[in-house]
Amino acid sequence: MSSMSNMPAGRMEPEPTRGGPASIGKAVKIAGQIYSREDLYVDGDVEGTIELMDHRLTIGPNGKVHAGIKAREVVALGAVQGNVEASERIEIRKDAKLVGDIKTARIVIEDGAYFKGSIDIVKAEPKVVPSQPRPQPVAATAPAAAAVASGGDAKR
Amino acid sequence: MELSLERLRGLWRGTGPPAQAPLPANGGATAGRVSRAERGETLETRQSRGLDQFFGSFRDQTGLSILDLGGARQENINFITSLGHRFYSEDFLRILQETFSDGVTDQSNPGRIDYFLRTSLDYPDEHFDGVLAWDSLEYMEPALLTATAEKLFRIVKPKGYLLAIFYAAERKQMVPCYTFRIQDPRTLQVSRQGERAASRQLFNNRSLEKLFHKFESVKFFLTRDNLREVIARK
Numbered sequence: 001m002s003s004m005s006n007m008p009a010g011r012m013e014p015e016p017t018r019g020g021p022a023s024i025g026k027a028v029k030i031a032g033q034i035y036s037r038e039d040l041y042v043d044g045d046v047e048g049t050i051e052l053m054d055h056r057l058t059i060g061p062n063g064k065v066h067a068g069i070k071a072r073e074v075v076a077l078g079a080v081q082g083n084v085e086a087s088e089r090i091e092i093r094k095d096a097k098l099v100g101d102i103k104t105a106r107i108v109i110e111d112g113a114y115f116k117g118s119i120d121i122v123k124a125e126p127k128v129v130p131s132q133p134r135p136q137p138v139a140a141t142a143p144a145a146a147a148v149a150s151g152g153d154a155k156r
Numbered sequence: 157m158e159l160s161l162e163r164l165r166g167l168w169r170g171t172g173p174p175a176q177a178p179l180p181a182n183g184g185a186t187a188g189r190v191s192r193a194e195r196g197e198t199l200e201t202r203q204s205r206g207l208d209q210f211f212g213s214f215r216d217q218t219g220l221s222i223l224d225l226g227g228a229r230q231e232n233i234n235f236i237t238s239l240g241h242r243f244y245s246e247d248f249l250r251i252l253q254e255t256f257s258d259g260v261t262d263q264s265n266p267g268r269i270d271y272f273l274r275t276s277l278d279y280p281d282e283h284f285d286g287v288l289a290w291d292s293l294e295y296m297e298p299a300l301l302t303a304t305a306e307k308l309f310r311i312v313k314p315k316g317y318l319l320a321i322f323y324a325a326e327r328k329q330m331v332p333c334y335t336f337r338i339q340d341p342r343t344l345q346v347s348r349q350g351e352r353a354a355s356r357q358l359f360n361n362r363s364l365e366k367l368f369h370k371f372e373s374v375k376f377f378l379t380r381d382n383l384r385e386v387i388a389r390k
Binding site: 092107108109110111113114115116117118119120121 | 228
């Protein structure tokens with residue numbers, strides 16, 4: 001008997017969740033569009049577009065990214081050529097090279113990093129909390145009602 | 157099928173993200189590395205009338221385009237973007253070094269000059285409200301310098317400003333290397349580290365007026381530390 005579960009033949013056991021971001025190794029080259037719903041670490045070559053709307057993208061020291069990038073956070077240790085949009089922040093480390101236009105809420109750039117392009121700081125709009133309804137003033141008939149309760153003198 | 161999926165997974169597994177040291181709040185300027193003082197940098201904070209004039213002209217305006225030719229410095233990015241402007245960065249001296257690595261004699265080569273300008277100042281005419289050239293023009297020989305000044309004039313908008321800084325001493329073979337960081341609209345942090353070969357061009361008021369002759373006005377401010385600040389208005 002197989003030590004595997006009793007799943008029907010031909011179906012794989014679901015992969016257990018591993019810690020850490022998804023990773024593209026330095027020997028990997030990808031040309032195309034990458035969409036990710038988790039953090040991504042790129043240490044290889046990527047050409048095209050990379051979108052991780054609510055996650056962090058890290059370009060490793062061996063990474064060469066020639067792509068438009070959209071992410072929550074971008075950390076560059078390698079080479080990036082392309083426009084970068086990071087809703088929260090961008091970090092460009094000491095030996096990194098970034099050529100392109102940046103749009104972000106915050107940027108951190110180390111001495112020694114090479115950057116060529118423009119920087120637009122775009123702060124996230126504060127969430128609008130619906131205001132609580134203001135308490136209405138007490139209705140004018142209330143005193144008459146109170147008078148009725150106390151003996152009806154108000155009616156005279 | 158199991159084997160091929162395993163191979164596919166193997167392709168995607170790289171070395172994995174290394175443990176990333178968090179950057180300190182000051183932007184990493186001294187993040188666990190040799191400090192500026194330890195690198196032999198001399199730091200000095202001083203008032204700058206040129207800077208005051210430059211940013212004074214943009215007072216109460218936002219959304220301008222400012223080009224910084226000194227490379228991307230955290231302090232300069234923070235300052236300019238905090239004013240609501242778009243910050244453009246070029247590392248002029250690095251590109252100069254890469255383009256003319258053979259030495260100063262190459263700076264008269266028209267092809268090299270054209271390549272340098274296309275690499276470093278490839279912008280449409282009248283694109284910038286202000287340009288911070290710092291001392292980057294000081295390391296250029298006459299032919300390159302003239303072509304660069306011409307290009308800078310074209311990419312500045314009408315009524316736009318250019319700030320440039322020159323070492324005001326007598327003509328020397330070697331001049332100090334400076335890095336300029338903006339602390340506030342009137343104050344610069346100037347760090348000096350080492351020296352580099354000077355241009356054979358003499359930078360006095362007359363030669364600078366001639367260099368920026370196309371600008372509508374040129375003002376000079378001589379500082380106590382022997383720097384000549386030039387503010388040119390188109």
